[in-house]
Structure formats: structure tokens, C-alpha cells
Amino acid sequence: MPLGLLRFALNKKHPEPRMFREPDALKSSYDVVIIGAGGHGLACAYYLARDHGITNVAVLEQGYIGGGNTGRNTTIIRSNYLTPEGVRFYDESVRLFKDLSEDFDLNLFYSERGHFTFAHTDSALNTMRWRAEVNKHMGVDSEVVDRETIHEACPELDLDCGGHLPIMGALYHAPGAVARHDAVAWGYGRGADKRGVEIHQKTRVNDIRVEGGKVVGVETDKGFIHTGKVVSAVAGFTPRITEMVGLRTPITIQPLQACVTEPLKPWLDTILVSATLHVYVSQSSRGELVMGSALDPYELHSTRSTLDFTESLSGHLLDMFPFLSEIKVNRQWAGMADMTPDFAPVMGLTPIDGLYLDAGWGTWGFKATPVCGKTMSYTVANDRPHELIEPFSLSRFENYQLVGEKGAASVGH
Amino acid sequence: MKIIHCPVNGPRPMQEFAYGGAFREMPDPATASDTEWGDYVFNRDGAPGVKREWWYHLASGVWFVAERDTLRDRFLRTYLYNEGEQPHD
Ligand SMILES: Cc1cc2nc3c(=O)[nH]c(=O)nc-3n(C[C@H](O)[C@H](O)[C@H](O)COP(=O)(O)OP(=O)(O)OC[C@H]3O[C@@H](n4cnc5c(N)ncnc54)[C@H](O)[C@@H]3O)c2cc1C
Numbered sequence: 001m002p003l004g005l006l007r008f009a010l011n012k013k014h015p016e017p018r019m020f021r022e023p024d025a026l027k028s029s030y031d032v033v034i035i036g037a038g039g040h041g042l043a044c045a046y047y048l049a050r051d052h053g054i055t056n057v058a059v060l061e062q063g064y065i066g067g068g069n070t071g072r073n074t075t076i077i078r079s080n081y082l083t084p085e086g087v088r089f090y091d092e093s094v095r096l097f098k099d100l101s102e103d104f105d106l107n108l109f110y111s112e113r114g115h116f117t118f119a120h121t122d123s124a125l126n127t128m129r130w131r132a133e134v135n136k137h138m139g140v141d142s143e144v145v146d147r148e149t150i151h152e153a154c155p156e157l158d159l160d161c162g163g164h165l166p167i168m169g170a171l172y173h174a175p176g177a178v179a180r181h182d183a184v185a186w187g188y189g190r191g192a193d194k195r196g197v198e199i200h201q202k203t204r205v206n207d208i209r210v211e212g213g214k215v216v217g218v219e220t221d222k223g224f225i226h227t228g229k230v231v232s233a234v235a236g237f238t239p240r241i242t243e244m245v246g247l248r249t250p251i252t253i254q255p256l257q258a259c260v261t262e263p264l265k266p267w268l269d270t271i272l273v274s275a276t277l278h279v280y281v282s283q284s285s286r287g288e289l290v291m292g293s294a295l296d297p298y299e300l301h302s303t304r305s306t307l308d309f310t311e312s313l314s315g316h317l318l319d320m321f322p323f324l325s326e327i328k329v330n331r332q333w334a335g336m337a338d339m340t341p342d343f344a345p346v347m348g349l350t351p352i353d354g355l356y357l358d359a360g361w362g363t364w365g366f367k368a369t370p371v372c373g374k375t376m377s378y379t380v381a382n383d384r385p386h387e388l389i390e391p392f393s394l395s396r397f398e399n400y401q402l403v404g405e406k407g408a409a410s411v412g413h
Numbered sequence: 414m415k416i417i418h419c420p421v422n423g424p425r426p427m428q429e430f431a432y433g434g435a436f437r438e439m440p441d442p443a444t445a446s447d448t449e450w451g452d453y454v455f456n457r458d459g460a461p462g463v464k465r466e467w468w469y470h471l472a473s474g475v476w477f478v479a480e481r482d483t484l485r486d487r488f489l490r491t492y493l494y495n496e497g498e499q500p501h502d
Contacts, residue, residue: 239459
């Protein structure tokens, strides 16, 4: 133990300044109220304060900072999507992620690993060629690679997957990365807090008050707050928020589960995904294998874990890596994924004046945290959708203009 | 393991079933406006509650209706569409 710590043993004061203040009481009004202190809500607050000078902002969180899907995801960051709208948007996020550690003065352990999506069938290989072409056209590093290349990158992998689903090739995306998810939320939270934003944890929004088609405030479990602008960034809770104001959306909730093994010596450098086997896996800097699979098969508003999930995931992981049969699963958990029919988000203005949605983030929204903050803060400050999010407006379902991103989902759904 | 009560085959394990989505009334395509049709095709009642849903027993090919609490994951009733509501114990 460093000797410097000793003086704190003799002192009643907290050794380090906390990352955030804990404001004791809510004010009676704010310029903007953000519901949800996950990465998205905090990033929106951060850029509102930093880029738009709007600091009279409250972020209200029913639980604790980053306790939603932000703290439950498998932290894969990539931009090799299928639609030009998607690629443009996620690529801007990857770009922002790269500078974030410095921006925050906080180590996010942003680690570029390279990302392989396996094709076990001709049709999967065709979709990957399509994706690679779209990606290259948009300037994103992405290519289809053969079995040799996969073998060189990961010699431990059984390319035949036990014989019944041989890997034919893969989409390779060199910039694919992982990062420390909690730190992303903390970095945005601290940066927003420093600039005057108030973060109120254990504060729940129970209702949104609308008068004459316009937001006038929110009802919380600690009293009413006047505000003309409300941003909902609540991921798996979105339908409960939109129900408060009678807004119809296509968003439904399904659990997505994940787990980690006991720590192993580092052996897996890359991120591997097989949609056919419903497996994605990477190795954390602590040595654990971080793994996920497909969505739970039906709608459910719960973060319970199931044995079915670990059983089927382990079975498929062993098809890829038989030598892991003795390895134990240490922890498993779930988050509530806010799914949309086209696997693209729902962002921007709503028919209710002053209500902004950052939702429909399903199984893919961690990587978008920075760009969501940037574009949502712009949208709120100017009351006009940022051009990058125009294709993702809620009205696309009324106008039959879906985005069609399902082919780029990491695992089959 | 989760057990679902199939109205034809009795209690069977979850793995034998597929979820068929919410039970919804289709507007008349001939008279519905584009907006009404879009609402029917895409929008859902996403908030938690007791919902009527379609479920399918894969092994025997039976479609049936279930009333399920989507917050607690409890099946309250299951019945065949043309038999209406029949509480099961
Ligand atoms: C298991 C799993 C793995 C995933 N893997 C990946 C991945 O590898 N890559 C990727 O890009 N994405 C991944 N995702 C998706 C990603 O985690 C989410 O899309 C993203 O974290 C959403 O962030 P958010 O800030 O919008 O929501 P959240 O982090 O969920 O924050 C929303 C917050 O709102 C709060 N809230 C809700 N209702 C209220 C209310 N009424 N009042 C006050 N507060 C409220 C909640 O408590 C919560 O803290 C994964 C998700 C899961 C579940």
C-alpha cells in the first residue's frame, strides 16, 4: 500500500474528490431535463454544456449512473454497418471515441482489436461482400477475408466448428474495438458536472406534463419540475416513457443476456462474432472471456438471467474452441434491449413539442454513445434534427421509410 | 426450466414453443388510411402489462392465445383462438 494512503486513515475526510457532486435538492425549473443517466443521457448533457453553452440542465436517474444497459453491455465498438446512413453515423462515433480518453483525462481502456464476423453459409458471405462494399465506399476499413487470414489471427479457433458448420470466410473490420463502459458514463458525467449540469441519482420521472401539445414539466418522486425540453434517453424503459404522453412507437423490449468466464492468460486478441452460432466473444483486459448471444426469444421487461442462455452459448462456444471445456462461467446478467423493426434507432423530435427521443438502441447502442450525445445536444439546442440523425426519425414508420440495418446486427435475432 | 401450458398438449417445456407476437386486430386494408395501416404494421404497445399474445407449439403445430404478464413473465391463461377464454389451473 502506498504510504500516501496512510494519511487518509487518520483523516475523516474522503481521500479523493468524488467524480460528481451530489446536488441535494432539485431546483423548481431547468432549461432541459434529461431522463436517464446512462452513457447517452450523460453524453447529451456533456455536449449541451460544452458545445452549446446550455448548463441549466438536470439529468434524472431512477437508479445509479451507468446502471442500465451502459453498465451491462459487451462494449463492442465498430462501424461496419450495412446502410450508408448507419455507416456514416457509427463511423462518426468511432472517430469521437478515439479522442475521448484525452478529452476526459480518464483512461477508457479503448482497445482496437480487429473484429471478425464469420460466414458459415453462402448467403452470409454475400451479405458480407455487400457490407464490405458499402463500408469501403464510405471510407471505412472493412474487407472480406478467407479462412487462412482468420486462422492466422486466431490459431486456437476450430475453423470447421466441430464439422457441422465450417467457417467459409469473414468480414474483417480492423478498427473494431472494446472500451471500459463504466468509464464512458463516468467521463461524460464528470465533464457535464464540472460544467454545471446537475446529476440527480435515485430520482425517478413518473410523468411528463404536456399542455397544448407542448412539454411543460416532469413529475418526479421528489416533486414537480418546470421545463420546456425533455430528452428521454432510457433505453429499455422507453415504452414506459412514451406511454406517459400517449406516443405510439414500434419499440418493444426483449432481454439480452451476457456472461464472463473466470480470467485466463491473454490468448484472444480479436473480437469474434458468429451470427449462425449465436456467439460473440472477446477477452477483457482482466483476462475474462466476455460473451453474448442472441436476444431472448420473447418480450419481457426484466433483467433476470437464465440457464438456457448459458447452456446454449457454452455449447456453441465449444464448437469454436473445444479446449475451453474446463473453463468456468463466473457471472451472467441481462439488460433490457429496446428493439425496433429495422434495427436502427429512433432519434430526434416527436409530435410533442419539446419532447426528444434517443431510443431504439436495442443491442447496438454503446458504440453510438458519443455521436448520440453530439447529435442529440444539437437537436435539443436548435430544435431541429442534426443531419446525421434525420434518417432515424420516429416519423419514418408513418412514411414507410425504414432503414434496414438488420443485416448488420452482430448476432442472428 | 419454464413450463408453458399448451391448450392441446398440456404442460410442455419452453423450448417447444415459439412466440408469435402480440394479438392485434387488423384494420380493413381496403379502407384504412396509410397512417392507420403504418400504425398497425409497425407500432406496438411496448409498455409492460398483461398482454394477449400468439404462441406456437412447434412439436404439434398448434397456434394458441396466451395472456401473459410481460413484467413478471407469468402465463395467466392459454386457450385456442376459437375456444375463447378458458382459465387453466
Ligand atoms: C447484454 C448486452 C450487451 C450489449 N452489447 C453491446 C455491444 O457490444 N456494443 C454496443 O454498441 N451495444 C451493446 N449493447 C447495447 C447498449 O448497451 C445500449 O444500447 C446502450 O448502453 C444504451 O445506453 P443508454 O444510455 O441509452 O441507456 P441505459 O444505459 O440503459 O440508461 C438508461 C437509464 O435510464 C434510467 N431510467 C429509466 N427510466 C427512468 C425514469 N422514469 N426516471 C429516471 N431514470 C430512468 C435507467 O435507470 C437507466 O440507468 C448491449 C446491451 C446489452 C443488454
